[in-house]
Amino acid sequence: MDVSGKVAFVTGGASGIGFGIAGALAARGAKIMLADIDAAQLEKAAARLSATTDVGTVICDVGDEQAVRAAAAATIEKFGKVHIVVNNAGVGAGGRAGEVAIEDWRWIVDINLMGVVYGVEIFTPLIKSHGEGGYFINTASMAGHVSSPAMAPYHATKFAVVGYSEALKDDLIQDGIGISVLCPAWVRTHIYKSHLSSPTGKSGLGVARDESTLSAMQQVVENGITPELVGEWTADCVEVDRFYIFTHPSMLQYIDDRHSEIRADYAACAADERLAAEPDALPIPT
Numbered sequence: 001m002d003v004s005g006k007v008a009f010v011t012g013g014a015s016g017i018g019f020g021i022a023g024a025l026a027a028r029g030a031k032i033m034l035a036d037i038d039a040a041q042l043e044k045a046a047a048r049l050s051a052t053t054d055v056g057t058v059i060c061d062v063g064d065e066q067a068v069r070a071a072a073a074a075t076i077e078k079f080g081k082v083h084i085v086v087n088n089a090g091v092g093a094g095g096r097a098g099e100v101a102i103e104d105w106r107w108i109v110d111i112n113l114m115g116v117v118y119g120v121e122i123f124t125p126l127i128k129s130h131g132e133g134g135y136f137i138n139t140a141s142m143a144g145h146v147s148s149p150a151m152a153p154y155h156a157t158k159f160a161v162v163g164y165s166e167a168l169k170d171d172l173i174q175d176g177i178g179i180s181v182l183c184p185a186w187v188r189t190h191i192y193k194s195h196l197s198s199p200t201g202k203s204g205l206g207v208a209r210d211e212s213t214l215s216a217m218q219q220v221v222e223n224g225i226t227p228e229l230v231g232e233w234t235a236d237c238v239e240v241d242r243f244y245i246f247t248h249p250s251m252l253q254y255i256d257d258r259h260s261e262i263r264a265d266y267a268a269c270a271a272d273e274r275l276a277a278e279p280d281a282l283p284i285p286t
């Protein structure tokens with residue numbers, strides 16, 4: 001997709017990866033609507049981008065369907081149309097099995113998964129309506145491909161965003177809409193403390209539920225790559241319509257290890273005489 005002259009709606013756009021993507025799209029000539037829950041940060045972000053492009057802002061909690069509908073309407077009101085939707089806002093929550101409050105589970109599912117669903121369901125008809133094509137960038141994570149202990153709520157939502165985006169790919173293309181799923185590992189942002197605004201404020205990522213985990217998470221995140229680089233690379237990938245956007249070349253072994261385990265367990269099913277004697281499954285309808 002040529003992003004020049006297009007209108008991009010970016011959730012979680014006031015800071016971190018969302019702002020990095022917004023900046024890269026703006027530098028390539030896109031007009032930007034920044035959506036976020038942080039009003040003060042939104043205004044600072046808009047001021048920084050306004051030197052480069054035409055910018056609008058809207059307060060929007062992506063976990064609230066009506067708020068996303070209102071943000072979509074505000075985008076159309078300001079720019080007349082929308083082409084690119086960056087479903088990026090997300091939070092972290094974790095903890096060991098049996099120790100995560102159900103309200104914290106609902107909170108992260110509402111933001112990390114339903115926020116993306118609302119973005120796709122609400123904006124797809126708006127993109128289709130102008131017939132100029134469009135693009136979704138859904139921010140998942142490497143945590144949507146491989147898992148680690150005490151981060152199940154985060155992994156569950158990010159695996160869901162990867163699977164959801166894969167399922168959308170062949171569907172959207174029929175309407176001239178492209179899609180990428182962004183899968184970074186550590187990026188230097190404030191994600192490590194996002195759980196503090198969850199209902200209990202206690203379900204942080206990692207095994208221990210104390211300050212040491214927060215500072216360990218802070219350390220790995222602060223040693224990550226910059227959101228600006230993630231934004232640049234994301235814009236590069238969108239321009240060539242690359243579906244999976246990975247940002248950390250050193251993580252491939254984790255994906256290979258997961259696939260090896262899947263293949264080994266699949267081989268066990270293929271080796272079972274009772275299962276192998278059954279007729280072949282019908283192909284998946286496409």
Ligand SMILES: NC(=O)c1ccc[n+]([C@@H]2O[C@H](COP(=O)([O-])OP(=O)(O)OC[C@H]3O[C@@H](n4cnc5c(N)ncnc54)[C@H](O)[C@@H]3O)[C@@H](O)[C@H]2O)c1
Binds near residue numbers: 015017041140184190
């Ligand atoms: N930082 C990393 O290491 C990393 C790695 C992989 C994936 N991600 C993903 O990147 C995305 C962006 O996170 P980040 O690292 O930039 O974090 P961040 O906390 O620095 O920025 C997130 C932005 O989203 C906003 N936000 C939070 N909840 C919101 C809501 N309900 N509605 C609208 N806006 C909301 C925040 O105000 C903030 O401006 C998330 O989906 C996250 O899961 C981050």
